Amino acid sequence: MDKSIKVLPKKGRGRPATGRDPVTAIRLSPDLRATVDAWAAKQADTPGRSEAIRRLVELGLKAKAK
Structure with a gap:
């Protein structure tokens, strides 16, 4: 009996999920970017x-909620 052909799953396209x-x-x-960097x-x-922008957004949302 001949060996059966293995079925290989197709690889998904694109970048894998990072979670x-x-x-x-x-x-x-440029001015706002420099202010965030400072x-x-x-x-x-x-x-x-990126982390600085996240923190600033959180601070802004907390300040507005008060």
Whole structure:
């Protein structure tokens, strides 16, 4: 009896899922980007730009909720 042909699953296209939150892109003017970077540089742990923007959004939402 001949060996049966193995069925290989097809690989999905595109980048594999990372299990993180979906990306939301925003456009910032050079001045606003510099302001965000300056704020981040003053923080104790010096977050990157993305983390700095997340923190600033959270601070803004907390301030508005009061």
